[in-house]
Amino acid sequence: MSKVKDGKIVDKAVDVKTYTSIEHGNINKVTSIVLHRTDSSNASSTIQAYANGKKTGAHFLIDKSGKIHQTADMRKICWHIGILLPRCQVEKNCDPKELKTITALIHEEGLSFGRRARNLSRHEAGKKYPLRYPSNSESIGIEVVGKFWPSQKSFDKPTQQQFKSLKRLVEIIAKEYKLNIKTNVYAHGAIARKEVSEGAQLLQYLFSGVEP
Amino acid sequence: MKKNIFILFLSIASILSSQSCSLQSKNKNMKVISIKKVVNRNTPGYEICSSFILKKTDVVKYFSLAKQVDGNKFHSEAITLPCKYQGSININGNLLQWEVNAGGAGYLYDDKKINKKYLCKENCCKVFPNLC
Numbered sequence: 001m002s003k004v005k006d007g008k009i010v011d012k013a014v015d016v017k018t019y020t021s022i023e024h025g026n027i028n029k030v031t032s033i034v035l036h037r038t039d040s041s042n043a044s045s046t047i048q049a050y051a052n053g054k055k056t057g058a059h060f061l062i063d064k065s066g067k068i069h070q071t072a073d074m075r076k077i078c079w080h081i082g083i084l085l086p087r088c089q090v091e092k093n094c095d096p097k098e099l100k101t102i103t104a105l106i107h108e109e110g111l112s113f114g115r116r117a118r119n120l121s122r123h124e125a126g127k128k129y130p131l132r133y134p135s136n137s138e139s140i141g142i143e144v145v146g147k148f149w150p151s152q153k154s155f156d157k158p159t160q161q162q163f164k165s166l167k168r169l170v171e172i173i174a175k176e177y178k179l180n181i182k183t184n185v186y187a188h189g190a191i192a193r194k195e196v197s198e199g200a201q202l203l204q205y206l207f208s209g210v211e212p
Numbered sequence: 213m214k215k216n217i218f219i220l221f222l223s224i225a226s227i228l229s230s231q232s233c234s235l236q237s238k239n240k241n242m243k244v245i246s247i248k249k250v251v252n253r254n255t256p257g258y259e260i261c262s263s264f265i266l267k268k269t270d271v272v273k274y275f276s277l278a279k280q281v282d283g284n285k286f287h288s289e290a291i292t293l294p295c296k297y298q299g300s301i302n303i304n305g306n307l308l309q310w311e312v313n314a315g316g317a318g319y320l321y322d323d324k325k326i327n328k329k330y331l332c333k334e335n336c337c338k339v340f341p342n343l344c
Contacts, residue, residue: 039283039329049284056288083291089256106257112342113260113314114291120257147283149327150311150319193291193315196255 004176007075013168016070019050022057023076024136030177032134032184033170034058034191035199035206036080036143037155043069043145055079058141060169066161068169074176080141083114083193084121087132090190117193130183133191140173142166144202154197157212163205170206181206242275244268245307246299253294261295264314264342271301273339274312275320278330286329291315316343 002011009016036058038046043063050057050071058080061069072078086102088094094102105120124132144166146156158166174181185206187199204212247268251261266274281289293314301310301320308326311319316332337344 037287039287041283045282045284054284054288082288086256102256103259106260112344113264113293113295114316114344116260117257117291117293117315147327148287150321151309151323151327193293195292196252 002172004074004172007073009070009074009169009172011172013165014068014070018070018072019057021053021055022050022078023072024055024079025077027075027077027138029138030074030140030173030179031129032139032186033173033179034081034134034139034141034186034188035166035202036141036188037146037148037198037202038143039148039155040145041147041156043067046143046145047071058143060140060142062142062144062162062165062169064145064159064162066159066165068165074140074173077136078141079136080143081134081136081139081188081192082121083117084124084133084135085191085193086120086124087130087191121193134184134186140177142169144199148195148198153195155195155201158201158205160211163202163211166202167206241304242272243302244271244299244310245302247271247297248299249295249297251295255294258294260293261314264295264297266297266312270340271297271299271310271312274318274332274336274343275301275303275310275330277332277336277339278316278318279333279336280328281331283329286317286331289331290317290329292317312343314343316340 002009040046043061046061056079058078059072059074061071089102105123106116108116125135144158144162148155187203188194189196189198201212251258296311296313298311301308308320308322318330320328332340332343
């Protein structure tokens, strides 16, 4: 039986060692969980980067063996989302005025493509969740070890142990913050300017219970 | 004083010349075999892709100037936009596939082991400000 105490999971399956370099201020209310892939083949390179002072990172890391590492306090903000996609445009339900603003921001002349995407993301961040996709300030990030292979346009298939650990971890977090797994868990590639396939296999498993 | 300025000028010229030679030597070993633009029309903002233009010579410059990074750094910093160019490239006699995204991220890879990731930073940004 697991419990959460002072932002940390107390469970024999979870190894807790937090890194202050990836913790940035306090989360007021946790609304969502975002599933990531590390683009690495082991957990140690990610942990080493945190230990060396890397500022971006997520609250949890699941190794290929299924071992869960808690790397940040769940009461703290981690920078794990990056550049947000405009939710209403993805889901085709923007009101005309908002769509005009989004279009103007992405077509702004004289700026690089990346700068335009950043400006639009900043505009999105001004909205309240769930009108936009989750931001760093209210979401828990879970990294699952696995490399991206451009030749296949996909990440390593997660191991059976990773799938099982992910399910268990998501259930613990969802229970703690009273989150609906069907509506408040996201694949990173579906909400941010990242490879579209990032986190998709994980989300599919959580929803269907079957390995993709 | 004049002598010092002359020495400083010579030093700067020598550094610039060696960088230029190194870049030219890198460029000589690369030949872009094919190039194709790919636009993902399912992702919002794909309309900006019409103004994203890369030529074969730009691809050689990109892979000479962009910084090769590990997966962790790439995962944190890469911006993936709905437009990219891709194709094949010969580097030092090895045939590889390449991709350059409008967000500045790049890949060099094959079907087996090669899986290199690049970000456009510093010198790359000076040549390709659109990618930064």
